[in-house]
Amino acid sequence: MASRTSRSKAEHATAAIRPIVRVTPHEVHIKDSNYYDEIYASGKRRREKDAILVAQFDLKGSAFSSVTPEEHRQKRSNLEKHFSKQSVTNMEHLIHENIDKLDQHFKRAYESHKAVTLDAGFAGLTSDVIHKYAYGINSGNLDHEEFNEKVRDGINGLFKFGHISYFFPIIQTVMKSLPLEWLEKIDPFVYALRISKENVTHQTKEFLGGKSSNSKPRPIMEIITGSDMPEHLRQLEGLSNDGFSLVLGGTETTARALTIAAFRLISNENMRKKLREELRTVMPTPDSRPTWSQLEQLPYLSGVVSEALRLSTGIASRSPRIAPTEALLYKDYTIPPGTRVSQTNYFVLTDPEIFPDPHAFDPDRWLRAAAKGERLDRFMVQFSKGTRNCLGMNLAYAELFLVLAAFVRRFDMELFETTEKQIAFVRDFGTPYPDEGNTTVRATVTGVIKE
Numbered sequence: 001m002a003s004r005t006s007r008s009k010a011e012h013a014t015a016a017i018r019p020i021v022r023v024t025p026h027e028v029h030i031k032d033s034n035y036y037d038e039i040y041a042s043g044k045r046r047r048e049k050d051a052i053l054v055a056q057f058d059l060k061g062s063a064f065s066s067v068t069p070e071e072h073r074q075k076r077s078n079l080e081k082h083f084s085k086q087s088v089t090n091m092e093h094l095i096h097e098n099i100d101k102l103d104q105h106f107k108r109a110y111e112s113h114k115a116v117t118l119d120a121g122f123a124g125l126t127s128d129v130i131h132k133y134a135y136g137i138n139s140g141n142l143d144h145e146e147f148n149e150k151v152r153d154g155i156n157g158l159f160k161f162g163h164i165s166y167f168f169p170i171i172q173t174v175m176k177s178l179p180l181e182w183l184e185k186i187d188p189f190v191y192a193l194r195i196s197k198e199n200v201t202h203q204t205k206e207f208l209g210g211k212s213s214n215s216k217p218r219p220i221m222e223i224i225t226g227s228d229m230p231e232h233l234r235q236l237e238g239l240s241n242d243g244f245s246l247v248l249g250g251t252e253t254t255a256r257a258l259t260i261a262a263f264r265l266i267s268n269e270n271m272r273k274k275l276r277e278e279l280r281t282v283m284p285t286p287d288s289r290p291t292w293s294q295l296e297q298l299p300y301l302s303g304v305v306s307e308a309l310r311l312s313t314g315i316a317s318r319s320p321r322i323a324p325t326e327a328l329l330y331k332d333y334t335i336p337p338g339t340r341v342s343q344t345n346y347f348v349l350t351d352p353e354i355f356p357d358p359h360a361f362d363p364d365r366w367l368r369a370a371a372k373g374e375r376l377d378r379f380m381v382q383f384s385k386g387t388r389n390c391l392g393m394n395l396a397y398a399e400l401f402l403v404l405a406a407f408v409r410r411f412d413m414e415l416f417e418t419t420e421k422q423i424a425f426v427r428d429f430g431t432p433y434p435d436e437g438n439t440t441v442r443a444t445v446t447g448v449i450k451e
């Protein structure tokens with residue numbers, strides 16, 4: 001399959017005439033890490049998304065697809081409180097329950113000497129957590145013997161299909177009207193996308209009809225579809241698409257960050273030992289269950305999490321903003337109001353002026369920066385910035401801290417038939433992909449830590 005955008009092609013294109021390039025007739029790209037906050041601004045500085053660009057994802061009526069700040073605020077405020085730091089802290093037990101399941105997989109793999117596919121395990125975990133939190137259902141990925149290798153098919157479908165439907169919007173209507181059995185044969189990824197969307201719509205409809213999940217605490221979608229919510233917000237399409245963006249956003253990005261970290265930690269024994277020693281302070285035994293808040297205090301683990309987020313990139317594609325009433329000033333340039341302006345997150349996250357030797361996974365860079373009083377976190381744009389930043393970032397952080405702590409404190413692993421090639425960012429389909437297939441890391445479990 002042809003790649004959507006080759007990373008190196010994009011790098012060369014923007015490097016040639018940096019830092020400001022008109023990348024399409026309607027969009028200006030500014031490659032300057034210090035200018036990011038101007039484009040992705042918050043507060044009173046009005047920023048909109050582009051209606052044509054968001055339409056490619058077919059998530060009508062959702063917070064993600066809102067164009068104006070007013071519409072966005074109304075939709076997002078409904079969801080936001082469930083992803084505050086406090087709310088995520090309150091649902092930590094859900095993450096722990098799924099870590100326990102992953103743990104059992106790794107212990108069985110140790111006994112059977114079979115290789116485990118870590119990326120599928122991590123995507124299974126993030127998907128099971130968000131399904132339970134948002135819908136109160138067990139999506140059961142971690143109950144499969146080999147995890148659920150197909151868990152990411154729907155997401156792949158969305159990103160790959162979104163690119164085509166951006167240029168040919170009519171194709172969305174065609175794909176929706178095709179019988180499922182035909183669609184399965186034509187494109188298994190778009191088929192998986194339609195199945196997951198139909199499931200989410202079905203669940204949302206049931207909640208809107210008054211069904212109770214009997215889950216404690218009540219799942220987010222049950223709360224926001226409740227009869228006590230304002231009627232104009234209780235619309236099936238918008239709510240289903242909000243639920244679908246949670247499920248989509250909550251799976252692949254965090255799983256990829258976990259996979260990149262796992263690859264580096266398995267490959268580097270010194271790093272693993274250093275982290276394990278630090279973890280012993282809050283995990284006296286391998287089975288200890290530290291809290292996210294305890295783990296966040298650990299400087300080396302924090303460095304590992306930051307490097308995982310930085311080098312996994314998050315969203316690879318450009319996501320422009322429009323300042324509808326403000327002319328943006330960049331050096332000698334005045335960008336007229338209404339222009340799409342973007343900056344690719346990857347360029348900031350690997351800017352050698354800010355992160356020397358940018359492709360090295362180096363948790364210590366965070367400790368060195370802190371000792372010098374440097375604020376590298378200002379350039380951590382993987383969750384974007386401003387009013388349209390990531391809704392689920394606290395959940396992503398909690399999962400990263402809790403899963404990586406258990407992974408390193410409890411197991412030793414060796415890579416199995418996996419090289420840098422399988423984790424490299426070569427193709428951009430919304431999130432980064434290697435040359436072929438998904439980001440994949442396979443490993444054998446060589447030790448279960450006893451003390």
Ligand code: HEM
Binds near residue numbers: 076250253309313
């Ligand atoms: C490492 C993990 C993650 C990364 C790197 C990430 C990255 C991002 C980015 C860059 C955006 C802005 C997209 C844009 O410009 O349109 C975004 C938005 C969003 N993310 Fe995440 N995300 C992550 C995890 C999550 C999780 C766990 C959830 C689920 C709860 C989630 C749900 C969303 C939603 C719903 C939006 C749309 C927010 C809005 O427009 O108001 N993300 N994410």
